[in-house]
Amino acid sequence: MDKEARIISHFTHALNGDDGALLGDFVYSKDLFIENVHFKREWLSMEQIGAKAVLVNLSDAIAMNATPLFALLGLALPKELENDEINALCAGILSTCAKHGVSIIGGDTTSADKITISLTIISKANKKTLFRKNTKNGDFIAFTGSLGLSLKGLKALQNGGKIARNSRFIKPSLRIEFMKKSAKNLKSAMDISDGLANDLPKFLGKKGAKISAKLSKSQWLSGEEYELLIAFSPKNKARVLGFAKQTRTKLTIIGQVKNGYLKIPKYRAFKHF
Numbered sequence: 185m186d187k188e189a190r191i192i193s194h195f196t197h198a199l200n201g202d203d204g205a206l207l208g209d210f211v212y213s214k215d216l217f218i219e220n221v222h223f224k225r226e227w228l229s230m231e232q233i234g235a236k237a238v239l240v241n242l243s244d245a246i247a248m249n250a251t252p253l254f255a256l257l258g259l260a261l262p263k264e265l266e267n268d269e270i271n272a273l274c275a276g277i278l279s280t281c282a283k284h285g286v287s288i289i290g291g292d293t294t295s296a297d298k299i300t301i302s303l304t305i306i307s308k309a310n311k312k313t314l315f316r317k318n319t320k321n322g323d324f325i326a327f328t329g330s331l332g333l334s335l336k337g338l339k340a341l342q343n344g345g346k347i348a349r350n351s352r353f354i355k356p357s358l359r360i361e362f363m364k365k366s367a368k369n370l371k372s373a374m375d376i377s378d379g380l381a382n383d384l385p386k387f388l389g390k391k392g393a394k395i396s397a398k399l400s401k402s403q404w405l406s407g408e409e410y411e412l413l414i415a416f417s418p419k420n421k422a423r424v425l426g427f428a429k430q431t432r433t434k435l436t437i438i439g440q441v442k443n444g445y446l447k448i449p450k451y452r453a454f455k456h457f
Contacts, residue, residue, distance in 0.1 A: 202315050203244035203374055204307070211307040213244035219298035222408070227341045230269045232354055234276025237301040239356050240377070242284055243410040246358050247375040249314045249367040250307035252284055257291035258302035265299075273299075314373040316387050319415040319441045323371055325393055326437040328359045328412040328428075331380060335406035356410035359433055363412065366427040369420040379407040385446065387413050392445040397438040415441065 192200070199205040204213030217237035219225060228236070238255075245252045257277070261270065281288060286305070319325075337353030340346070347353060363373070376383050381404040384393070416424045428435040 201317070203247045204250065204305075206248070206309055206313050209309050211245060211248050211250040211309050211313065212304065213241065213248075213307070214302070214304045215241045215244065217241075217301040217303075219300070224341075225299070228354060229276075230272035231276035231279075232349075233299065234273045234278075234301070235280040236276075236354065236356070237303060238277055238280040238284075238286070239358065240408070240410060241303040241305050242286070243356065243358060243375040243377070245305050245307040246360055246363055247314065247373050247412060248307075249310050249312055249363055249370075249373070251310060252286045252305050252307045254289045254306040255281060255286050255291075256304040256306075257288050258300075259291070259293045260296035260298075260300040260302075261293070262297060262299065263295055277301075310367065312367050314367060314370055316372050316374050317389055318371045319388065319391060320371070320417070321391075321441055321443060323415045323417055323441045324421060324437050325384075325387075325413070325415050325439050325441060326424075326435050327376060327380065327414070328362060328433050328435055329357060329409070330434060331376065331404075331409050331411060332400065332402035332406045334408045335402050338408075352409065356408070358410065359412050359431075362427060362431040362433040365431060366414075366416075366424050369423045369427070370414050370416050372415040374413050376409045376411050376413050377407060379405045379409075380413070381405055382407075383413060387415075388441065388446065391441055392443050393439050394442040394445040395439040397436060399438065 199207065204211040217223070217233075217240060223233055223236070225233075241255070242252050278288070333352035337347045337351040341353070349355070372387065374383060374387050380399070414424075425435060
């Protein structure tokens with residue numbers, strides 16, 4: 185058991201285990217965004233840090249087919265930050281929230297050695313909430329977009345290079361339109377944040393999968409992609425592929441749910457850096 189799993193094991197609850205918790209008509213989700221764990225200040229501008237902190241949190245709500253409405257914001261900031269830097273950080277948070285129809289309705293601030301951003305997202309559950317646990321034998325498993333781009337950006341930065349402002353590492357893509365159209369034809373969904381090699385076992389739970397796609401090491405390992413990992417029945421395959429085409433969303437089918445199978449290459453997936 186790794187440390188993350190050990191910590192989570194202390195807080196078992198019937199509502200735990202998905203990207204968010206469904207309580208009544210609302211979905212509640214939370215992620216932390218911490219300097220030197222998820223980003224370095226010399227790699228991203230303050231505005232980019234604020235924007236990405238929001239996007240990675242919204243990703244959980246999108247994966248459950250929920251509509252984000254409100255957020256509670258926790259900010260822990262170093263005392264040496266200048267007013268201009270704080271203003272830019274807040275501008276990134278506010279502009280990204282506004283773009284996605286989210287209002288910040290409360291929170292807390294304190295001082296810390298490193299920038300720490302904590303967001304609790306409150307989302308309206310739509311007609312069909314998607315969980316990780318509803319797959320059955322024979323269901324297809326697929327992911328949206330392209331995996332490996334976040335790792336590529338990270339390696340470039342670690343090697344002293346620069347990356348584009350729209351790089352996946354700086355600005356994740358949220359597959360909102362694809363989810364809106366396809367949700368009723370999906371069985372399960374989650375976002376890929378810790379790398380496919382880590383997230384696929386979480387997605388399947390006690391079930392297995394027969395992987396037919398040939399994926400590269402970087403596709404298996406790249407964390408912080410925030411693409412969707414989805415499952416759907418064979419009868420809905422044509423519809424889901426059709427919605428992917430309509431929304432110009434690349435969709436890669438990697439295999440099918442099959443009890444007794446799960447052969448993932450023995451890579452050690454990275455979570456952050």
